[in-house]
Amino acid sequence: MTDEPQRGGRPRDTRVDAAILAATRTLLAEVGYGALTMDLVAGRANVGKAAIYRRYAGKQDLVFAAAVHGRTLDPPPDSGDLRTDLRWLVGGIARSLSSPETRAALPALLADVTADDDVADRFMRTFVAEERAYVETILDQARRRGDLRTPVDAEVVHSLVLGAIFARIYLLRKPADKAYQHEVTDLAAKALTEGAR
Amino acid sequence: MTDEPQRGGRPRDTRVDAAILAATRTLLAEVGYGALTMDLVAGRANVGKAAIYRRYAGKQDLVFAAAVHGRTLDPPPDSGDLRTDLRWLVGGIARSLSSPETRAALPALLADVTADDDVADRFMRTFVAEERAYVETILDQARRRGDLRTPVDAEVVHSLVLGAIFARIYLLRKPADKAYQHEVTDLAAKALTEGAR
Numbered sequence: 001m002t003d004e005p006q007r008g009g010r011p012r013d014t015r016v017d018a019a020i021l022a023a024t025r026t027l028l029a030e031v032g033y034g035a036l037t038m039d040l041v042a043g044r045a046n047v048g049k050a051a052i053y054r055r056y057a058g059k060q061d062l063v064f065a066a067a068v069h070g071r072t073l074d075p076p077p078d079s080g081d082l083r084t085d086l087r088w089l090v091g092g093i094a095r096s097l098s099s100p101e102t103r104a105a106l107p108a109l110l111a112d113v114t115a116d117d118d119v120a121d122r123f124m125r126t127f128v129a130e131e132r133a134y135v136e137t138i139l140d141q142a143r144r145r146g147d148l149r150t151p152v153d154a155e156v157v158h159s160l161v162l163g164a165i166f167a168r169i170y171l172l173r174k175p176a177d178k179a180y181q182h183e184v185t186d187l188a189a190k191a192l193t194e195g196a197r
Numbered sequence: 198m199t200d201e202p203q204r205g206g207r208p209r210d211t212r213v214d215a216a217i218l219a220a221t222r223t224l225l226a227e228v229g230y231g232a233l234t235m236d237l238v239a240g241r242a243n244v245g246k247a248a249i250y251r252r253y254a255g256k257q258d259l260v261f262a263a264a265v266h267g268r269t270l271d272p273p274p275d276s277g278d279l280r281t282d283l284r285w286l287v288g289g290i291a292r293s294l295s296s297p298e299t300r301a302a303l304p305a306l307l308a309d310v311t312a313d314d315d316v317a318d319r320f321m322r323t324f325v326a327e328e329r330a331y332v333e334t335i336l337d338q339a340r341r342r343g344d345l346r347t348p349v350d351a352e353v354v355h356s357l358v359l360g361a362i363f364a365r366i367y368l369l370r371k372p373a374d375k376a377y378q379h380e381v382t383d384l385a386a387k388a389l390t391e392g393a394r
Contacts, residue, residue, distance in 0.1 A: 160381065171325070
């Protein structure tokens, strides 16, 4: 329990927060995004529906918080080696996209995001912006060491790394396992350092 | 009009084929995947619903044919240069994922594909397998010329190129324009040739 204010200025009950998110993740894995309802979550979390609606404007927001936003990366290390930093990035994205609840939710959530500019804007400002900042940090560190060929666009690198792992799991339907992560890290490191020094 | 047999052995009326696909593409751009129904397509194409169901088992199949499968690539050129071949691949995938009807349909179609193993298998056997074969052809050509470092896994390269463009448009919400295509082609070529010869 904390006294942090939240929507409506009520004191935040972190046990209720955690119960709602845990129930949502469990239900995503069990019934999938399409069949998940606020009623089901309320029943599983043993809270009233009002407790959910005080925290989340709707199902998309709740699922986003439970399956995607709650799994953001830690800030990147500065290992002194671009390949090691990239391995960290690739591994973190692969983990965030591979969990059962994320796999159950992400395609339907993406369809909703694409259809709703407000949700898309929120998605871009939170998860995407944070991940982009980490890509920029890793590239800046490499640039300062002289390990990077120039110019490299962080947005393009982000699309390559995030896209490869997304495509592997969701378009090509294979696991983004350690061997795959190693291949992607290796190709990305070669692409970024070729011709440097 | 041709006499090609199709489902049920009936002669194929290519004018009806074309009218159904064109109506589906128009409606995808106008109303989106969620609101598209077989009734709407029949009305717009000025054909009976039975004519659609003789050709497609359901809405997913129809949309897949109209928005994705009908836009497969031509076989790859053998330009004698890996970067040129990659530019062709990147450009073709970018075009196939950028059209208004594809953008209106693909996220919802992907959600359906992920939720239905039969649809997913069909998707993998057609669109994905064909594109994969093109990636393999391009890599084989480069390997025979000695332009490729080894080993390179065609499946990993496919995930990188397809994933980058998919992520650019559908996750990061930017156009996969010529400048972007050039960046991705350049990074892919560097990743694949670094250390060769």
